[in-house]
Amino acid sequence: MYPDDRNDLGHDLAQGGELPIRSDFIAWAEFLQISGVHPSRLGELIELGWLEPRRTAGEGYLFRRMDVYRTRKLERICADFELSSLGGSIIVDLLDRIDRLERRVRELEAQR
Numbered sequence: 001m002y003p004d005d006r007n008d009l010g011h012d013l014a015q016g017g018e019l020p021i022r023s024d025f026i027a028w029a030e031f032l033q034i035s036g037v038h039p040s041r042l043g044e045l046i047e048l049g050w051l052e053p054r055r056t057a058g059e060g061y062l063f064r065r066m067d068v069y070r071t072r073k074l075e076r077i078c079a080d081f082e083l084s085s086l087g088g089s090i091i092v093d094l095l096d097r098i099d100r101l102e103r104r105v106r107e108l109e110a111q112r
Contacts, residue, residue: 025054025062035068037075041085045071050089070096 032039045051046061051071053061070092078088 024065026065026068028053028061028063031061031063031068035071035075037071041075042071044085045074045089048085048089050074050085050093 026034028042031037032042035042037045042051046053051063051067053063053067056062073095074085074088074092077083077091078085081088083091
């Protein structure tokens with residue numbers, strides 16, 4: 001058996017072991033590292049209710065991976081247009097809504 005034939009838990013994949021499932025959630029430190037956001041800014045976005053992380057048993061936060069993308073978009077919009085967090089969050093929410101609506105229109109047109 002080769003080292004690549006084993007998953008992180010050490011189970012033999014050739015004997016029916018399964019690969020670990022990639023989580024849709026990341027911890028506070030990983031979110032900060034990936035997004036490049038300052039911890040106080042992240043706290044502000046949570047207080048605004050714009051980010052709604054899950055709480056862990058140890059009182060930590062777990063964020064959705066897609067929140068990294070949304071937060072980067074927010075930071076870019078706030079910087080480019082010199083907006084507050086609240087103003088930028090409204091714009092990002094509206095852009096997300098437009099994207100969902102356009103996707104739905106394409107789905108409906110494909111059903112014709």
